Structure formats: C-alpha cells, structure tokens
Amino acid sequence: MACEKKPVSSFTVRLGLALLAGCVLVAMISLAAMFRHDAVPLQTLSLLFSVGPVSSVMWGEERLGSHRFGRNRVPVLCDFSSSRSDVCELRGDVRVLPNATIVLHHPLARRQSWRMKPHGRKNDRHALARVTEVTVTVATASASPHHTSGAAAAAAPRCTANHTAPAVVFSVGGYAGNMFHDLTDVLVPLFITARRFGGDVHLLVGDAQPWWLDKFRPLLGGLSRHAVVDMSRGSSSGGVLCYPHVILGLEFHKEMSVDAARTAGGGEYSMADFTLLARRSYGLPRDKAIRVHGRGGGGVRPRLLLISRKSTRAFTNAGSIARAAASLGYEVVVGEPARHADLASFARVVNSCDVLVGVHGAGLANLVFLPAGAVVVQVVPLGGLDAMAADDFGAPARDAGLRYVHYGIAEAESTLATRYPRDHRVLRDPAAVRSEGWMALRAAYLVGQNVTIDVRRFSGALRRAMELLRQTHDHE
Numbered sequence: 158m159a160c161e162k163k164p165v166s167s168f169t170v171r172l173g174l175a176l177l178a179g180c181v182l183v184a185m186i187s188l189a190a191m192f193r194h195d196a197v198p199l200q201t202l203s204l205l206f207s208v209g210p211v212s213s214v215m216w217g218e219e220r221l222g223s224h225r226f227g228r229n230r231v232p233v234l235c236d237f238s239s240s241r242s243d244v245c246e247l248r249g250d251v252r253v254l255p256n257a258t259i260v261l262h263h264p265l266a267r268r269q270s271w272r273m274k275p276h277g278r279k280n281d282r283h284a285l286a287r288v289t290e291v292t293v294t295v296a297t298a299s300a301s302p303h304h305t306s307g308a309a310a311a312a313a314p315r316c317t318a319n320h321t322a323p324a325v326v327f328s329v330g331g332y333a334g335n336m337f338h339d340l341t342d343v344l345v346p347l348f349i350t351a352r353r354f355g356g357d358v359h360l361l362v363g364d365a366q367p368w369w370l371d372k373f374r375p376l377l378g379g380l381s382r383h384a385v386v387d388m389s390r391g392s393s394s395g396g397v398l399c400y401p402h403v404i405l406g407l408e409f410h411k412e413m414s415v416d417a418a419r420t421a422g423g424g425e426y427s428m429a430d431f432t433l434l435a436r437r438s439y440g441l442p443r444d445k446a447i448r449v450h451g452r453g454g455g456g457v458r459p460r461l462l463l464i465s466r467k468s469t470r471a472f473t474n475a476g477s478i479a480r481a482a483a484s485l486g487y488e489v490v491v492g493e494p495a496r497h498a499d500l501a502s503f504a505r506v507v508n509s510c511d512v513l514v515g516v517h518g519a520g521l522a523n524l525v526f527l528p529a530g531a532v533v534v535q536v537v538p539l540g541g542l543d544a545m546a547a548d549d550f551g552a553p554a555r556d557a558g559l560r561y562v563h564y565g566i567a568e569a570e571s572t573l574a575t576r577y578p579r580d581h582r583v584l585r586d587p588a589a590v591r592s593e594g595w596m597a598l599r600a601a602y603l604v605g606q607n608v609t610i611d612v613r614r615f616s617g618a619l620r621r622a623m624e625l626l627r628q629t630h631d632h633e
C-alpha cells in the first residue's frame with residue numbers, strides 16, 4: 158500500500174534555489190539572533206524573505222529596504238527542508254485566485270514568483286501527477302486604484318470576499334481514497350497545520366472528488382467552522398478570496414502521526430488529540446477500551462475486529478482465526494473497511510471494539526477510531542516489511558494512546574511458501590528483491606502474497622492483547 162518508499166526526485170520547487178542558497182546562511186544567522194527567544198526550530202526555516210543582520214528585509218540577495226518584522230509579521234516564510242512537504246506562510250494582503258494562483262502584495266517586495274504542489278508527498282511523482290500546482294506571486298501593487306501602473310494593476314485583482322480569518326490551501330490529490338494515504342498525507346498534516354486556529358480557519362481544498370469531501374466532511378468540520386472551499390469545482394464562485402494570512406501546504410511530522418514537541422507552541426497537540434477529534438467528528442461514543450479483570454475476564458468479552466482484506470494480503474483462513482479468538486474469550490466481529498461514503502458506519506464498528514487485527518494495509522488506518530487503550534495487532538507478511546509496518550501503524554497506534562502487538566508471520570504462514578520453491582530468492586532474499594525497487598517489492602510481497610495464519614502460533618498474540626487489556630494504561 159504505502160507507495161512512498163521509492164527513490165524519486167522529480168519535483169523541486171522551481172525557485173531561484175542558487176539565489177536562495179546564497180542567503181540561507183546569512184538568514185539563519187540573523188534569525189538565530191532574532192528568534193532566539195521564540196523557540197523556533199532553526200533547521201525548519203529556509204527563508205525566502207527574512208530579516209537580515211542590520212534589520213533589512215532580504216529576498217535572495219536583494220536588499221529591499223529597512224524594516225523590522227516580528228515573528229508573526231514576516232510576509233513570506235517558507236520551509237522546504239522536509240522530505241515530505243513544502244510549506245509557505247504568507248502574511249499581509251494575500252489574494253487567492255480561482256486559477257490556482259496566490260498573490261501577495263507587499264510594499265517592499267520585488268516581483269517574484271514560484272510554483273509548488275501543496276501535498277504531503279513532495280518527492281513522489283505518481284502522487285504529484287494528481288496534484289494541481291499553485292503559483293505564488295509576490296508583488297508590490299498598490300491597493301489604491303489611482304497609483305497602479307499597468308503591470309501592477311493586472312497583478313492586483315479585486316477581492317470578491319475579504320476574510321479576517323486565515324486560510325490553509327492544500328491538495329488531496331495523490332492517493333486519495335486509500336485510508337492510510339488520506340490520513341498520513343492529508344488529514345493528520347492538516348490537523349498539525351490548522352488545529353492551532355481553533356476552528357477559525359478557511360480550508361481551501363484542491364483536487365478533491367465530491368465523495369472525498371463527503372467522506373471526510375465531519376473531520377474537516379472538526380477543524381474548521383467555515384464551509385470548505387472546493388478549489389477545483391469553483392465553490393469559490395470564480396471569485397478572488399482575500400485573507401490576511403495564508404498557509405500553502407501542510408506540515409508533515411511523521412507517518413500518520415504528530416510529533417507533539419513540534420506543534421505550534423510545543424507539545425500542544427498530539428496524535429491522541431487527533432484521534433479524539435476523529436471520534437468526536439464522527440460521533441463515536443467510546444473514549445476508553447474495556448478493562449478486563451481477572452483470569453476468566455470477569456464475564457466481559459472484549460470485542461475484536463478482524464479486518465479481512467479481499468484481494469491482496471488476504472487471510473485465507475479468517476474463519477479459523479475468528480474461532481480461535483472466540484475460544485480465547487473475545488467477541489469477534491469480521492469487517493471490511495468501507496469504501497468512500499460508508500466511513501461513518503465503519504468508524505462506529507471500529508469504535509465498538511477493543512482489539513483491531515489485520516494484515517499490514519490501509520484498513521489498519523481505521524485505528525484512529527479505536528477507543529484509547531485498545532490494542533492493534535498488526536500481522537506483517539514476508540518481505541522484510543517489519544520496519545515499514547512499525548512506522549506506518551505501530552508508532553501511530555502508540556502515539557494515539559493505543560497498545561500495539563506486532564506479529565511477523567512465519568514462512569509457513571505465507572502463500573509464497575507454496576508458490577515458490579524453498580530456495581527461491583523471493584523467500585530467501587527479500588533484500589535483493591527490494592533492491593530492484595518499490596514496484597518489485599510491491600509485486601512480490603504486497604500484491605503476490607496471502608496469509609494463512611497458524612492459529613496456534615497466533616494465539617500467543619491474541620493472549621498478549623488480552624493481557625494488555627488487563628493492564629492499566631497511561632490513558633486511563
């Protein structure tokens with residue numbers, strides 16, 4: 158599922174990067190002096206427009222005049238340092254045009270323009286092929302119609318709506334429709350970027366299909382009390398939307414999770430806050446998993462949801478797994494992640510459970526709907542996938558206040574063992590297959606493999622999950 162591990166480097170921000178490089182060092186030094194008390198992590202700031210050593214505004218190597226900005230007044234602040242996403246903050250008179258163009262007017266700016274794709278997978282050309290590029294132009298146009306030259310007037314379209322709240326502009330293109338990608342590429346980064354505004358923020362969404370907006374409307378509504386603006390379908394009514402502050406692109410921390418220490422102000426929001434928002438948005442009733450007492454479970458049967466994938470990485474013996482779980486004291490639900498519009502009802506099923514079991518894949522992303530203290534059991538197929546699996550779902554589960562059990566299957570539990578001779582490289586040498594690239598890895602292990610669980614071996618993982626439900630937990 159995760160399509161992100163390919164070494165691709167097709168996309169770079171078409172900026173005067175050489176120009177930028179020349180000033181970054183100076184900018185860093187001056188920033189260090191200026192923001193020393195603001196706890197701004199310096200390595201995250203690649204400045205386009207910053208404050209120079211003698212309080213002069215700099216753009217590249219251009220000295221634009223003497224001026225001093227506070228931390229929240231810097232007109233353009235871009236961070237291109239993350240391997241996953243580029244983010245620019247624009248402040249002042251910012252106008253969003255219906256043709257994916259953003260114009261920032263600033264009296265001291267020299268006319269400059271750059272393009273970027275506001276999506277959390279900036280080095281993945283497959284994802285970016287479905288992301289609309291946004292053009293940003295910084296211009297000195299005067300607000301007064303009496304003083305504009307021809308060129309400046311063209312760059313100063315009239316506002317159709319003038320808002321006081323900030324806006325976040327982002328694309329949901331890429332792998333929209335895959336629950337893991339929707340969360341890790343878009344929704345969790347959106348939470349990181351927009352949560353600080355306490356709902357008073359406009360969400361300007363590009364490349365979204367109507368079903369995508371419907372599916373996630375509750376969550377988007379939990380982040381913004383303003384109507385979502387669908388940039389691709391002209392719900393901006395072809396108008397020019399004006400804001401005092403626009404964030405273009407989403408901040409990415411880690412796979413499907415939040416690094417609380419890096420959120421605005423430090424430690425303010427965590428992945429547990431994201432999952433709380435997810436539960437509230439979809440009206441899910443349970444915030445805490447069941448607490449099992451005593452050996453026999455004290456009469457309570459924790460509910461276990463077995464996610465059954467249909468075509469790839471499928472369990473060939475889901476029935477046997479369900480019976481084994483039932484005999485260990487679970488009430489078993491076998492479920493399939495919903496397509497598109499049905500997310501709300503699947504979220505309710507997930508939230509009613511205390512244990513989520515599934516093979517590595519997007520269905521496990523539904524862990525965001527589990528009550529705190531619940532247990533995620535990830536079944537990891539052959540192919541050297543353990544580290545990726547742990548990053549994709551293990552760490553997010555723990556960050557969300559859940560418990561995590563990692564079950565790496567034995568060779569005999571993989572259908573690859575019957576498909577290939579014992580000494581075949583697919584079985585013997587996953588590293589060699591990986592070295593051929595992502596598509597080879599995907600074909601061999603993610604598409605080419607089903608799982609036949611050895612229920613006796615797997616009972617250990619199911620007992621471990623029950624044991625965890627007996628223990629008290631930080632989040633209780």
Ligand SMILES: *[C@@H]1O[C@H](CO)[C@@H](O)[C@H](O)[C@H]1NC(C)=O
Pocket residue numbers: 254256257258292311312314
């Ligand atoms: C978008 O529209 C503005 C105003 O009509 C125009 O000046 C600009 O060139 C257009 N940008 C793109 C990328 O088409």
Ligand SMILES: *[C@@H]1O[C@H](CO)[C@@H](O)[C@H](O)[C@H]1NC(C)=O
Pocket residue numbers: 250316319320399
């Ligand atoms: C938007 O409204 C604010 C407050 O009324 C005003 O100061 C600003 O000049 C307006 N901006 C534009 C671009 O019309």
Ligand SMILES: *[C@@H]1O[C@H](CO)[C@@H](O)[C@H](O)[C@H]1NC(C)=O
Pocket residue numbers: 467468469470471572604605606607
């Ligand atoms: C895995 O199981 C599914 C569902 O039974 C089947 O359609 C698919 O062909 C199987 N794949 C392999 C590689 O055996």
